[in-house]
Amino acid sequence: MCFGSLAQCRHISIEQGYLEQEISELMKRSSEVEQLSHAKDHLHLLQKVSIHPLSYELFEAELKRVQQYAVDMTLDPDTAHPKLILSDDGKQVHCGDRRKQHPDNPQRFSKGVCVLAKQSLSSGRFYFEIQVKEKTKWFLGVVRESVNRKEDPNPSPANGYWTVILGQNNFIALDNPPVCLLLQSDPEKVGVFVDYEEGLVSFYDIDHAALIYSFTGCSFTEKLYPFFCPGNNDDGKNFAPLIICPQ
Template sequence: SFSLSGETTTSRRCADPYYSDMLGLEVKPLSHTKDHLHFLQAFRSLKDPPHTRDWTTVEVHPPSYLGTLRRSLDQLEETLNMEMKKLCDATELKRVQQYEVDVTLDPDTAPPTQILSEDVKQVHYRGVRKNLQDNPNRFTKYVYVLTRQNFSSWIFYFEVQVKDKTAWRLGVARESIDRKGLIIVTPEKGYWTLYYDEDGMVFNGNTAFRLPLRAELQKVGVFVDYDEGLVSFYDVEARVHIYSATGCNFREPLYPFLCPCDHEGGTNSAPLIIAPVQ
């Protein structure tokens, strides 16, 4: 808008028909002139447009994405940490697998309710008792079984297939453990074991330590460093570390220990299988 009268209220000028007509009469001839010098001289005679607002003092606050960015970075960090842990676990499992030992189950330790395979690599619960000769090494009340081989002052590793089972117990046990009547399965009594059922996994320490339930657990690796007092358990298929017990006081030869648990009406009838490292 251009000013013709010197008034300062732009809105009033724009709304005034007389003002608009006068402005049109003054500007229209200029739009048809071919004399450029006359146009510039005449155009300078028009008053400057009214002062507009100074926007330099106006602050515009864009929406803040700080919270979203922080959450995204936290999630990224968590994902990276998980991937790094998986990589470390996989490397660790590969390292301990080199200490694999070939072990077989000892029929003299199996109770009358257990069946061993011909290659003595598998055990499952039969549900009925059979007549067996009494043996001081045999478990009588619980479905536990040890291997023929024992280990002391050494490092060893073995794997057990637990696929299709709803309950089991694995680990190692001292040579002098109780094998008759009521048995308490704790390190104090000579057992270092991991127990699994539909409620999750438990390391049976002097105080039970409950672990998250791992989906589709098919094979468990057990690693023992006798001199360091260490027992570790691994999810072999996922290549993930499950749990480690440290500061263990073994003192005696150790035997790999398996328990297939009750068959639970057939739902837990699959065997535990000592499997070779793949």
């Protein structure tokens, strides 16, 4: 995966129209919060409410709701790129400096330093959390079973990737088109929630109980697998592992 190629993504200006947007959002805020108490689809409404102190409790409640769908998962060594090093318990992964000699089976990623979980989803909901603390690059989300594992990843929903990435100090949702995200702080733990029938994939900053991004209106027709890319070692700067958090 070439993190540098993401420079072409659409940037969101924090200056242009900022004041007008804030005024507009403040005017709509009270009615939106009122809707939350009546709406069935809380998540979509929550995305429309700015992340201010008043809304923290609302996001925290939504986060607790999706956490009830948490599943225990382990990494699948048969899918791991040869440079990846997995812990014995299958809960951690980081990138080494050399390729290991592994059978080049159809399930294994040969180009991108990626690995999938053993567990999959073809209906219902699931949720998992990943520690990304002290990493300078990472690439997380879910992918459909049929993604091409023998070429460099070309991540987008059209290609079966619903993912968020950190690279070169940029947080990017790899939607179509990609969206650069302005986060208040670097997440140390990321939660991923999937509702298969709803066509929803959401990413959360756990420590701040904030929604990072949601892919909505997705059409899932295959099994979905949790997807992890710790990024290259980068001369030790990105040596910290991705860690699947216990549930």
